Amino acid sequence: MQTMKDTRPHILMIDDDEDDFFLVSSLLQDVAPNQYHIEWCATYEAGIAAIEQKQHVLYLVDYRLGRHTGLDILRHFQHIGYDAPVIMLTGKGDYAIDNEAMMAGAADYLVKGEIGAQELERAIRYGISEHKHLQTIAENERKYFGIFEKSHDLIILADCDKNIIEVNPTAQKKLQHTREELLRMNLKDLFMQETEALQFLLDICEDNAIVQREYAFRNQSGQKLDVLVNANKLDEKLGTFLCVAEDITEKKREEQEKQHQEKFVITGRIARVIAHEVRNPLTNILLAVGQFKQEIPSEQEDAQLYLDIIERNCTRINQLVTEMLQSTRMMELHLHEMDANEMVHNALALAEDRLQLNEMRLEESYMEEDINLLVDAEKMSIALLNLFINAIEAMTPGQGVLRVNTMHENGKVYIRIGDNGIGIPEENKAKLFDPFFTNKTKGTGLGLTSTQNIILNHKGAITVESSPGEGTLFTIILPVV
Template sequence: MKDTRTRILMVDDDEDDFFLVNTLLQDVAGDQYDIEWASTYDKAIEAIEKKEHELYLVDYRLGRYTGLDILRHFQAIGNDAPVIMLTGKGDYAIDNEAMMAGASDYLVKGEITGPELERAVRYAIMESRHLRIIAESQRKYFGIFEKSHDLIFLADCNKNIIDANPIALKKMQYTREEFLRMNLKDLFMGELEATQFLLDICQDDAIAQKEYSFKNKSGQKLEMLINANKLDEQLGTFLCVAEDITEKKREEHEKRAQEKFVISGRIARVIAHEVRNPLTNILLAVGQIKQEENVEKEESDMYMDIIERNCTRINQLVTELLQSTRMMELHLQELHVNTLVKNALALAYDRLQLNNMQLNEFYTDENVTLQADEEKMNIALLNIFINAIEAMIPGEGILTVSTEAENGKAFIRIRDNGMGIPEDNKARLFDPFFTSKTKGTGLGLTSTQNIIINHKGTIHVESAPGEGTLFMIVLPLS
């Protein structure tokens, strides 16, 4: 049958002291404890290193060694078992030094009673077990906290951030010190969204699987799926776990764009087929009428030129529509993303100067290259630059262009401070023939999107009336 008694080792060079302590403990709880004796420092060290005992009673005076030497050895080998120091009467300085060195308790020889000794032993063992449970819980918690792929924030009753895990610091681009000076509402893209989040967490004590928009230190928008809970009702602390779903949302958007693109291409082919046949007949009729001799030639030529010119224009529109939606042949070459943007920007520079607009440029210092058709990318970027310039007020416009690389992709951001785009129009922005301009075919951005998609990239728009517009192009690196 397995011995279930608690094993105790007493380290003392006086056999009489061992006998007295053993007798006291056995008299109070003889069936619960098995006490063994180490009479020298060396024997004690040998036994301690085996880690076979749950508690140690250590005399302070051990010949040329002291109990503090024993405590230091516990620390050196990582043995966290409880140690009760046995001291002489009046050795209060030693008592304090022993407690500072890691002893669980101390008892004065000659004053120990059986119940007092048993209680000290029992409490020391219980405390040690509780500390181990707490330490294990802390290890698990910090393992999750430190290594989680999700962003984790802890906040106090005033919603001030009191802790954040490493991935949160990295994603949000703040130092730990900066984070600890922030409030939860500072993480959100919009003030209204932040206010709503704080109302929800205060009213319901929890938020489950809700999407919010964060902004990092550089102002970049991050889409987050958030779970939040109130941890302590009295302290008012909060735990917020946020999953970065920015890339997932981009992929969903790209998928929708691809589906939309296929539908647009199908419509374009139908329009082209249905319109081109009558156009051909009209052009043939124009040719016949021009050959008639009975019609006044001057008048005939005037009307025929009008008809022919408009027919040709309609034909050009159909051609442009097909080109804006069909898969195209690309002549790829390796280009630096900065070069690509600067070359396209040079084509729009005269317009900026004529309208007295400010240009801010922020280019990556990294060697960011991609495979691109320079001619077609010039068309795509120029369409965006022209749209941005036309959306801004002359003399007040500010066009901001930036490039950077992250996670194997190049990011081109084009921001204006123009009139912005209404929410209803944003959804139709890349639709063929959709335009809010008095003069325009509505094919420029359709063509731009087609070019970007053919380069295996994506294009996103963020805008609101009166707040300007941001176009973000994401392209794979070489």
């Protein structure tokens, strides 16, 4: 016949005095009959062996166990990483021992000779209950700490003054700051724009919650991070704030790349239609002008002059149509593997004389590893040179600083070209790569269109960040071989 399992709490008493075990058992039976199952170990060694089995919910341990003490038992619990409530049994007046036992991890202590039945049962019941409660708290802490540590989002805690008091590893990685550096910062220091930061702090104080709002953060390198923020007050009394930010930089970049690709295809289609519709009448005009020039008398100088003007401008229009077609059509590439840093160095060498002539400073920062790209070296050199020249022309001679750096991340190479020039107004950013859009008096407006075409043909992308008076930063993103 199968016996029923004993579901009562199992308690182990480690004491070298059998009379004490008998007394404790009797007291428990009197106040809580058959509610606990208590077992006994008479020696330190037997107690250690029983503890190793981890089968008891609470341990009653005598302080004096021959040449060992109850503190040795407590140390063994710590040594094997076993967390269980231990009540220390001490002699009368051993207050120093009592204090030492509590410091070593004992849940409680009872004085032998003064133990009452109710006091004993209450200490055991509270010890078991408190331990379960602490286990639940610890489990919740582990669970939420795991979420905090492993979250792919930036998690930032701030105090009532908006000073940062805790950050998770993702925030440290994305913002490129150590935890210690971030703990010396304020929430407003994370923002790219000061006005946006001040508005955020104002909104979070008034609304008590910010849900799914987009902001621009800045990492230690000064690069922009597009983030989707959820923020709210965590504790009304303490005034602490929780800020969870999803990094959507890559997502926005991919959307922008898709828009550029679609716009490029549409622009190319329009360019081909325009070329067809314009070139045919232009050819007829040029033929007619050529025939007319042969037939008019040479003494009619005014007629010759006007015909030359017509012919010259027709040729110019034809040339512009050709350039527009070339800057917007898919091109044939002669691809070869090339080191990314070497590619940038070679293109930069072509702009060196312009930098020297305009007395401008060059600041370079390159990735240490050798990363190969599959590129048409000649065409990529043209694209990079266009950006270098644009940056130089946007800066004041004698005051300009051209910043060039490369970085490798997630299978892509990032080439950043920045200047401290006049910047680009917000309304012009969307038109920057459009054919014939330019602010230069003698420019055709096809340089950046051609640059974008070259990069798109390399399955790459180009982005721009700029503010009037604060300079411009172009970022080229190319896939690694």
